[in-house]
Amino acid sequence: MMAHKKRVGMEVSIAVSHAVQLARAEAIAAYPITPQTHIVEHLSSLVANGELEAEFITVESEHSAMSTCIGMSAAGARTYTATSSQGLALMNEILFIASAMRLPIVMTVANRALSGPLSIWNDHGDIMAARDIGWIQVFTENGQEAFDHSIMAFKIAEDHRVVMPTIVNMDGFILTHVVEAHEMMDQETVDRFLPDLVPYHKLDPAKPVTMGAFAMPELFTECKMAHQMALTGAHGPILEVWKEWGELTGRHYKPVETYRTEGAKIIIMMMGSLGQVAEVAVDAMRDQGIPVGLVKIRLWRPFPFAELRQALAGAELIVVCDRALSLGGAAGPVLAEVRSAMYPLAQRPHILGYNVGLGGRDVQPEAFEELVRLAQAEVKQGPSQEYYFYGVRG
């Protein structure tokens, strides 16, 4: 284990830019959108000062940003971009294509609510509208994680057993615009951890290939099966990369993170930075003798079935906090997937879902204490609704 390294205070966006710089990204396409702007601005200045040897293309829309990234990655360059909210929504059709084409693009999504109404503040609406794009998707909850996972994302994406574009989610404003302490890495260590990209397929006149051919009904299903198997098969290589990082830095990451779940009868669940707030609440509730634990999904795609079921084992009540809606749907995104994952088990706990923190609404630790009380009351009398909005006036 390495000796404790110096931690540097900087805005998380800047830390992420440095991660991309350390990863030696070669081709960056970006379009500005709040709250991702600081990431691309800092990358731009790194390139302008020759501190990052890369092509930085200021495209004219996010749809073109992702399209340009596809061109960059297909031609064999290590490719990166960042976006949020409306930008992610605008590039939606291209996202499906990037993963089907198996191009190892890395993208930071600074999570922000989707319009309407317009909101520049944090929730998970943007990434939840992109659940099915077929990318690897990871959630981070603080600056160090955003930094770490940004570097690891390249290694995962480019692994020849994986070859899949990867998203690193970080909460907009709550992380992007906040100064935190980060343990940085030196270039030499990162170079050893992340060697040069070796493209799996490349556009090259020496060995011409056709990319993006269309598929008749007789072939489409098999193409998507191959995609599905590649995405679910990435689970092993992802854990390998995280393990290597853990040995390098002492920071060990898991697909499902748990906090004080030993003997927990009630488990609250969430993803992203809310997890940090919930830890405070869990401590407070444990002090009161309430057997509460916290489970956070880090690896959202491919979905970690085994790790989730193991983390939730023994709980009688699961309270899922969704930071996004599925309007008119059967449940919020995380609630739906957790219920679905738990359904085949012989013993099923009560699983209730609450929408919290939409559009950047602040969530204090006391909220989680109240949520647990509300959930317990609902279970006692029989749930009055399919799922709940927490903290809505009226």
Add this chain to the structure above:
Amino acid sequence: MEKFGSAESTKFDTYASRMMPRDEFFTSGHRSCQGCGEALAVRWACKAIGKDAIIAHATGCMEIVSSGMPQTAWMHPWIHVAFENTSAVASGVESALRILERKGKLKGPMPKVVAMGGDGATFDIGLQSLSGALERGHNFTYLCWDNEAYMNTGIQRSSATPFGAMTTTSPPGKRSFGQSTWKKDMVAIAVAHGIPYVATASPGYLFDLYFKVKKAVETPGPAYINILSVCPTGWRSATDLSVRLARLATETAVFPLFEVVDGKYRMTVEPPKIRPVRDYLKPQGRFRHLRDPEVEFIQKQTMARYKLLLDKCQSPFPEFAPVHLREG
């Protein structure tokens, strides 16, 4: 400005069919309709582009007829992503090649980057990404296969559809004489971006097309060529008339063949006598419903625009000075 000096055509003076390169880069076996003028244009453009190139292609007729899994008619490295973004994809390829070269990772000569798309993909849905790529000054060539409608989806009108033409979404009827607006002037839009080379080309003059594509890919910076792609299926013309119709389009001044080098206009094919537009409209079923007032309007507009073009060719000054100084 020297970086974008005009490419000279003098080194391209070969005019015998037998002396043209025999290698086919757009192979037989593609599923275009019989008599497809677009396929003919693609065939010759790909020869002009040469071996060391990468092509980004938009969704459309050519993409569909040439790239149905598991077969491909392309000998070039080729990528199709979506409908409206081929210029953005080409921008990405071009940028990646630049950084790979800078880092010493590029083996062999720097490939040419060529983006291709139909008129739908270029004039309409892809106008934004085209404008972005032209403005940023990427070293690439954009070839527009202009068959004047969304042919692949069943002949719907685009902003490239000529005035009065029948399409399935501009059908003639009791209240309509077909397409009610004049064809969008994409060449003017390209010229307005201040790029070093813009041209029109046609499968009616295949040598002119070949040498223009060659010039475009060898011109540093962005180049745009609008290529009239005769479509017997959509234009309701006989399959054996595709080359002849393309020639008539130029002879009637409906589709003049010219180039704009560093903002300076030059006619490359000068018909000795301009024929009446009726000669061009008559063999096409898509114009059959037009009455005299519409045809006269088309005749007037065509000649007025042709005169403006001739004036531009006479002008000693470039229309737009090249504005790109992309370093490195």
Add this chain to the structure above:
Amino acid sequence: MSKAWDQVTWQEIEVGGVLTEPGSARNYNTGDWRSSRPIWDKTRCIKCGVCWTVCPESGISEDADGYFDMNTYCKGCGICVKECVTGCIKMVVEES
């Protein structure tokens, strides 16, 4: 893919659906489409190569003596007939 393409398994599909054999479209015989074919009158052919130039299919090939003739891919569009300089090509109905 050398297998019949409606028999291919998901494991056999190349990563990303990439096609690695350039020009594999040549395996598809577009000549099955035509209902008439061009015939050259060699006594009037001047071997200029214009027909070869204007064929959208690359469906015309040169033989050892320098004459041109259709190959298997000809779709029978007739452009070569219209463009032939000496008018030595004519279309005849394809035998069924």
